[in-house]
Amino acid sequence: xxxxxxGDGVGKELAKLLIRLFKDLQIPLSFDIQEAGxxxxxxxxxxxxxxxxxxxxxxKVAIKGPMTTPIGExxxxxxxxxxxxxxxxxxxxxxxxxxxxxxxxxxxxxxxxRENTEDLYRGVExxxxxxxxxxxxxxxxxxxxxxxxxxxxxxxxxxxxxxxLVTKANIMKFTDGLFLKAGRDLAKDYPTIALEExxxxxxAMQLVLxxxxxxxxxxxxxxxxxxxxxxxxxxxxxxxxxxxNMGDGMAIFESVHGxxxxxxxxxxxxxxxxxxxxxxxxxxLDLGAYAGAIRQGLDSLLSNxxxxxxxxxxxxxxxxxxxxxxxxxxxxxxx
Numbered sequence: 001x002x003x004x005x006x007g008d009g010v011g012k013e014l015a016k017l018l019i020r021l022f023k024d025l026q027i028p029l030s031f032d033i034q035e036a037g038x039x040x041x042x043x044x045x046x047x048x049x050x051x052x053x054x055x056x057x058x059x060k061v062a063i064k065g066p067m068t069t070p071i072g073e074x075x076x077x078x079x080x081x082x083x084x085x086x087x088x089x090x091x092x093x094x095x096x097x098x099x100x101x102x103x104x105x106x107x108x109x110x111x112x113x114r115e116n117t118e119d120l121y122r123g124v125e126x127x128x129x130x131x132x133x134x135x136x137x138x139x140x141x142x143x144x145x146x147x148x149x150x151x152x153x154x155x156x157x158x159x160x161x162x163x164x165l166v167t168k169a170n171i172m173k174f175t176d177g178l179f180l181k182a183g184r185d186l187a188k189d190y191p192t193i194a195l196e197e198x199x200x201x202x203x204a205m206q207l208v209l210x211x212x213x214x215x216x217x218x219x220x221x222x223x224x225x226x227x228x229x230x231x232x233x234x235x236x237x238x239x240x241x242x243x244x245n246m247g248d249g250m251a252i253f254e255s256v257h258g259x260x261x262x263x264x265x266x267x268x269x270x271x272x273x274x275x276x277x278x279x280x281x282x283x284x285l286d287l288g289a290y291a292g293a294i295r296q297g298l299d300s301l302l303s304n305x306x307x308x309x310x311x312x313x314x315x316x317x318x319x320x321x322x323x324x325x326x327x328x329x330x331x332x333x334x335x
Contacts, residue, residue, distance in 0.1 A: 004032065007065030007066050008037040008038050008039050008068045009066060009258070010066070010269040011065020011259060012265075013264070014271055014274040018275070020326075024326045025290065047078055061252075061253075061285065080121055088116055088245035088246060089247055090114075090115075090245070091246075094112075095110050095112065095235060096110075099236075099299060099312075107212075108212060110211065113154070114147075114221060118143045119222050121222065121225075122136070144179040144182035145182040150246075152186060152193060156193060160215035163187075164198055165183040165219070166199075166218070166219035166220075167219070168223075180197065200219070203223075208230070238257035239257060239270035239272055239309075239311055241256050242276035242277035242280050243256045244284070255277050269318050270312065270321075278291075278294070293333050300332075301325060
């Protein structure tokens, strides 16, 4: 049993498409559907109901759609609340070219490991006066080390030669310096993997100039959020980027795009990122054969403009794209 959180906006449509995909492909998982977010608040007066927590704590694995977070005012991010409550300290965002963006000789294929519970996202802020506000950046050695260890283990398991550590330690010598120290100390335990250190401003430029030079990137919360969106732009946008939030006893998978209220209910959302997030979940649950077939099907469809969604210049609505993906995956599974 998997907790499925549709969320707000296009999340409702994505959840229905995922259920259809899993059912038609006979993937041996069932969903416990739990509502949360702004729309849930408008109906029942609570953003994250107790039933959601009970479901997560029972199932330990979830996939969720986007949830609304107001900008500049109102409640703090519901995603951040879930990450903090369940100590989901590792955010993993694979950046991999699919379809028409794929260079036949050299394709972007990197993974960003973003610390998920510390940094400025801890939300420790105060108004000092009417014209001055402070936000406190919190970095701990242990919090940094456990995130960076996940990155090194991933590099080791997948045969990558290096891990790139991204900070601004030349300016923030205490906070970013501590993150850097944790990475340097840990690197001694992985003699076959090189540690590369890059400052975040230079990293933004390098990703644009030559993203092919990077394999596994480990960084702090804010930098990881920004750099993963930048990297998404290199492969076609947020509609193609999956994500995972992992702790030691729970994992929540989600695409990294927003609720897209302008697209909600119009059958126009690109479900690729959500389906790829489901593939990460299937890998996590040792159902990698299904994940591989879905990824192959997505790559096949996106390689042809005529079988792509409208945001990518194709003619297909979300439901049509899903129908075609189901057909293509069945063809792949049956040779």
